[in-house]
Amino acid sequence: MKEDNNTLNIEFAHSKKRVDVTVAVLTDSTQRFLENFASARFTTPEFAALLGDGSGADKFSNLLKAVGMENNPYPFFSKVLDEISQGRGTQIELNGVVLPSMMLVSILEQVIPGNGYVTIRKASQLESEANFLVKEEDRDALQEVIEKYPVRLSRHTIRQMMVSRDVAYQYMPFVEELDAVGFVNTWIGQFHDGLLEQMYQNRVIFLLNMSCPVYCRFCFRKHKDSRNEANPTPADVAKAVDHVKQSPAIKEIVVTGGDPFMNRKNMAATIDGLSEVEHVQALRLASRSVAYYPDLFLKDEAEYLTYLKEKKFMLERSGKRMELATHFIHPDEVSPEALDIISNLVKSGVSVYIQTPFLSECNDEGPELVKLFGLLRGAGAEIHYIYIPCSPIHGNSIYWKPLSGGIETAAHLRAHLSDRAIPTICTATPIGKMDWFTSGWAVERVKDNDSFLWFRTPYTLDFFKSFAPLKDLSNMRLNNHGTLDIQYMAKIGNEDYLLGERPPKKAPVNDPVPDNEIEMMIDELSNQCQTARSIVETGVAGLFRLHETRVEIGPDAGTVQMNYIKADARITDVVISAENSGGIGTDAIDHLHEIARIVKTLREIDHVTSARLRSPKLCTAPKAFSRDVIHALGDLNHLSVSQPLRLEIETWCILPRQITPEHKLLVRRLNNKGITVYCNAALLGGVNDNDEIIHQLAHEIRATGMEFHHVYVAGLPIQEKWNQSRPIDSYDVVDIATKVRREGSGREIPRYMFFTRLGEADYGLNTSFIRDPGNPADAQVKVKLDCYDLSYFKGMEPGFTLPEGIDLDGDCPVASVPGMIKTNDFAIS
Ligand code: SF4
Structure with a gap:
C-alpha cells in the first residue's frame, strides 16, 4: 500500500x-x-x-x-x-x-463520529446536521412540516441516512407530509386511565414517555400534540400499577411510549411495581432505539443492558417474563451494535421480538425482508409481526400500500425465508389486531366510500364488556357468526381478497376420543418424525430437503451431507432429528456427542445460522434434560454478532395437559442459555380440534416460555391416517384462530399450516382451496400452494418433475390434503 x-x-x-x-x-x-x-x-x-x-x-x-x-x-x-x-x-x-x-x-x-441525538427545529438544520439538500422551492413547506410534525435524528441514524435512501425515507421530513388525507390520530385503546390504555382483556399498555430519540415519519403519534404531551411521573406509574393489581384478568403489560427507555425513573417504577403483582405474567418493553439509537443501551459499558438483565432475574423469581419488542424495517438499519444488543439480551433469557411496519417503496417487495429477518434471527431475535398497511393518518400517505402488497409479500417470505423467521401478517384495527385469512379478512367495500373497507375481526361485543363496553358502533356491525366487522381506511389492491361474509357452519363436530387413543397419538408423534419428507431429490442419503432454506439430517450425518449443505448458500437452517438415524434413541438429546460434532462443522458454514434439534422428549420426558444435558446444549449455542449459529429445540405437544410446571423450569433454564424452544401441534379430530383446547394450549406454551410455532391443520402423516374418519373441518381452523387471537396474548399466536408433499404453506394466506364446481360435499379437499412454482423446485433439483398426485394450476402446485373437509364455498373456511 x-x-x-x-x-x-x-x-x-x-x-x-x-x-x-x-x-x-x-x-x-x-x-x-x-x-x-x-x-x-x-x-x-x-x-x-x-x-x-x-x-x-x-x-x-x-x-x-x-x-x-x-x-x-x-x-x-x-x-x-x-x-x-x-x-x-x-x-x-x-x-x-x-x-x-x-x-x-x-x-x-x-x-463523523459521536452519539446522542439532535432536535431539528429549522429546515436549515437538516443541511447543517445531516448534510441534507433542502431545495429552495421546498424550504418553506419543509419548515411547516417540521413545525407540525417534530423532527429528531440520532447521530447513528444520520450516518445511516447518508448512505441509505431506505433509512432516510423513514426519518427525513418531506413536503408531502402536509397532505391532509387520512385521520388526525388513529384511535388508541378502549380504556384510558392516566398512562394506562387497555384494548384487550388480558393486557394493557403503559405509556411511560411521550418522546423518542428519533421520530419516524410514519409514526401514528407523529403530530406535535403527541410529542409535546407531558410525561407521566413515578406517582402516575404507581397508580397504573394499582389498577393492574385490582384487575386479575390483566396478565401482560406492554411498556411503551414514545420510548420508555428514555425515562429511567418511570421504567424502574414500572418494573419494580409490577414485579409484586402476582397475576402479571409478562412485561413487554418496547423500544426502537435498538435500531436507531443503540447507544442508549450500549453507553457506559452497556449499563442499561446490565440493569435490564438484573431486573429480568428479579422478575423471574416471581414467575414473570421480560421481553423486548423492537421495530426494524429495512436491512440497511441493521448495525453490529443492534445485533450486539439483541444477542446480549437473548443470551440472558430476555426474548427479543421484531415488529415491522410495511412501507410502500421501502420494504414492500420481499427480498429486503428476507435479508432483514435473516440477520435479526441470526442474532437471536424472534420475528413477530408485519403490520399492513401503514397507519392511515395525516402525513403518511407516501407509505401506504394496498393490502394486496403485504399479502403477496407473505408468499415470497414463505418460499425464501426460514419458517422460524416468518412473521404474522396482521392489521391493527381500531378494536384490536386481526391476522390475515385466519382470524380476519376484508369482507367488502364500504358502500359509497371508496376509501374504506369492511374488515371481519375476531372481536365480539361481549369481549369488551368487562373492561370498556363499546359505545360508538357507528363504524361497526355484527356479522352472522357473532364477531364484529369494522370499517378500515385502506385499498385492497386485488378484488380477489375481498372475501365476503362467512356462511354458517354445517359439518358435525367430532366426538371426543378416549384417553388411551390420545396416548397412542402422543406416542406416534414422539416416535415418528412427521415433517421429514424431502420436497426434491437431494441425491444424498440421510438428508431431506424440507425447504429452500432448510434441510433435515440425522446425528450420523457426515461429510457427504455437510458438503451438500456447504454447497448451497440458501440453506440457513439444519434440523437434526434422531428418528432418521436408525440408531439408539429417537430423540436428538440422546445423541449429543454426535450433534456436537455436527454443530462444530456447521459453525464453519457462514450461511447456516441455526441448528434445530428435534426433541419430542422435551415435552414427553422433561427429566431427560439433566443439568449436564442443559450445559452441553448451552455450549452448542453460539449467538454472536458476526458468525452466529443459534441452537433451537423443537418439540411437539397436542394438549394443554401435557405441559407441567417441570416444563416451565426446564424451558427457563434453556432460555437462560439463549436457547429457544419452539413447539408444534397437529390438529387431530376428536383430540384437539376445537378452539378452547388450542387456546388453552397456546396459553400454556407461552406461560412455559416456549414459542408456539406451527399448528398443522392437515397433511402430516399422522393426520392423513387419523383424520380420515374424524376429519378436520376447515371452518374450525378459522374459529380456532379467532379465539386464540381474541382471548390469548398476541405473543401466543402460531402459524396455521398445511403440510404437503411439496412443502408447507400458510392456511389462507398463501394457499387457496380448489373445489370442483360440481363437487360432492365430501370431495377430497385440495389446496393450491400459491407460494411455490415449478421454477422454485427446479432451483433445488434441476431435473425436478411433479410427484404423483400433484397437479399444476397455472404455475402453482395443487396438493390434496386428506383428513380435511370443506363444507361450503367460502374462500377460507
Ligand atoms: S419509535 Fe415508535 S413511537 Fe417513536 S417515532 Fe418511531 S414509530 Fe413513533
Whole structure:
C-alpha cells in the first residue's frame, strides 16, 4: 500500500462542514469491518465472493483490486467520501462494485463520529446536521412540516441516512407530509386511565414517555400534540400499577411510549411495581432505539443492558417474563451494535421480538425482508409481526400500500425465508389486531366510500364488556357468526381478497376420543418424525430437503451431507432429528456427542445460522434434560454478532395437559442459555380440534416460555391416517384462530399450516382451496400452494418433475390434503 498516511480533507456539500481524516485510520477501520462483516449475510453474495477468504487486510486488498485501485486506498476513500459528502444518499458503485451500506457507515463512523441525538427545529438544520439538500422551492413547506410534525435524528441514524435512501425515507421530513388525507390520530385503546390504555382483556399498555430519540415519519403519534404531551411521573406509574393489581384478568403489560427507555425513573417504577403483582405474567418493553439509537443501551459499558438483565432475574423469581419488542424495517438499519444488543439480551433469557411496519417503496417487495429477518434471527431475535398497511393518518400517505402488497409479500417470505423467521401478517384495527385469512379478512367495500373497507375481526361485543363496553358502533356491525366487522381506511389492491361474509357452519363436530387413543397419538408423534419428507431429490442419503432454506439430517450425518449443505448458500437452517438415524434413541438429546460434532462443522458454514434439534422428549420426558444435558446444549449455542449459529429445540405437544410446571423450569433454564424452544401441534379430530383446547394450549406454551410455532391443520402423516374418519373441518381452523387471537396474548399466536408433499404453506394466506364446481360435499379437499412454482423446485433439483398426485394450476402446485373437509364455498373456511 502506498500513501496510507495521507490525510483526506472532506467538505460536506450542504452542511459545509470540513473534516480531516487520515487514510490510515480509514484503512484500519475498514479492514476490521471486512474481517467480521464481509460475508454475504451482511453484504451481498457478489461482494462477498469478490473479497474471498482471508484476513480483513486481504479482503480490503481484494476490494481495492476489484475497483481498479490496487494497493491504493487513498483514491478509494477519496472517491467514497466525495460521493457521500455530495449528500445524494444513494448507492455507491465503483468500477461496477456496489459498496454495502453497512461498510459505508463504518467508514463514516471515523469521519463523523459521536452519539446522542439532535432536535431539528429549522429546515436549515437538516443541511447543517445531516448534510441534507433542502431545495429552495421546498424550504418553506419543509419548515411547516417540521413545525407540525417534530423532527429528531440520532447521530447513528444520520450516518445511516447518508448512505441509505431506505433509512432516510423513514426519518427525513418531506413536503408531502402536509397532505391532509387520512385521520388526525388513529384511535388508541378502549380504556384510558392516566398512562394506562387497555384494548384487550388480558393486557394493557403503559405509556411511560411521550418522546423518542428519533421520530419516524410514519409514526401514528407523529403530530406535535403527541410529542409535546407531558410525561407521566413515578406517582402516575404507581397508580397504573394499582389498577393492574385490582384487575386479575390483566396478565401482560406492554411498556411503551414514545420510548420508555428514555425515562429511567418511570421504567424502574414500572418494573419494580409490577414485579409484586402476582397475576402479571409478562412485561413487554418496547423500544426502537435498538435500531436507531443503540447507544442508549450500549453507553457506559452497556449499563442499561446490565440493569435490564438484573431486573429480568428479579422478575423471574416471581414467575414473570421480560421481553423486548423492537421495530426494524429495512436491512440497511441493521448495525453490529443492534445485533450486539439483541444477542446480549437473548443470551440472558430476555426474548427479543421484531415488529415491522410495511412501507410502500421501502420494504414492500420481499427480498429486503428476507435479508432483514435473516440477520435479526441470526442474532437471536424472534420475528413477530408485519403490520399492513401503514397507519392511515395525516402525513403518511407516501407509505401506504394496498393490502394486496403485504399479502403477496407473505408468499415470497414463505418460499425464501426460514419458517422460524416468518412473521404474522396482521392489521391493527381500531378494536384490536386481526391476522390475515385466519382470524380476519376484508369482507367488502364500504358502500359509497371508496376509501374504506369492511374488515371481519375476531372481536365480539361481549369481549369488551368487562373492561370498556363499546359505545360508538357507528363504524361497526355484527356479522352472522357473532364477531364484529369494522370499517378500515385502506385499498385492497386485488378484488380477489375481498372475501365476503362467512356462511354458517354445517359439518358435525367430532366426538371426543378416549384417553388411551390420545396416548397412542402422543406416542406416534414422539416416535415418528412427521415433517421429514424431502420436497426434491437431494441425491444424498440421510438428508431431506424440507425447504429452500432448510434441510433435515440425522446425528450420523457426515461429510457427504455437510458438503451438500456447504454447497448451497440458501440453506440457513439444519434440523437434526434422531428418528432418521436408525440408531439408539429417537430423540436428538440422546445423541449429543454426535450433534456436537455436527454443530462444530456447521459453525464453519457462514450461511447456516441455526441448528434445530428435534426433541419430542422435551415435552414427553422433561427429566431427560439433566443439568449436564442443559450445559452441553448451552455450549452448542453460539449467538454472536458476526458468525452466529443459534441452537433451537423443537418439540411437539397436542394438549394443554401435557405441559407441567417441570416444563416451565426446564424451558427457563434453556432460555437462560439463549436457547429457544419452539413447539408444534397437529390438529387431530376428536383430540384437539376445537378452539378452547388450542387456546388453552397456546396459553400454556407461552406461560412455559416456549414459542408456539406451527399448528398443522392437515397433511402430516399422522393426520392423513387419523383424520380420515374424524376429519378436520376447515371452518374450525378459522374459529380456532379467532379465539386464540381474541382471548390469548398476541405473543401466543402460531402459524396455521398445511403440510404437503411439496412443502408447507400458510392456511389462507398463501394457499387457496380448489373445489370442483360440481363437487360432492365430501370431495377430497385440495389446496393450491400459491407460494411455490415449478421454477422454485427446479432451483433445488434441476431435473425436478411433479410427484404423483400433484397437479399444476397455472404455475402453482395443487396438493390434496386428506383428513380435511370443506363444507361450503367460502374462500377460507
Ligand atoms: S419509535 Fe415508535 S413511537 Fe417513536 S417515532 Fe418511531 S414509530 Fe413513533
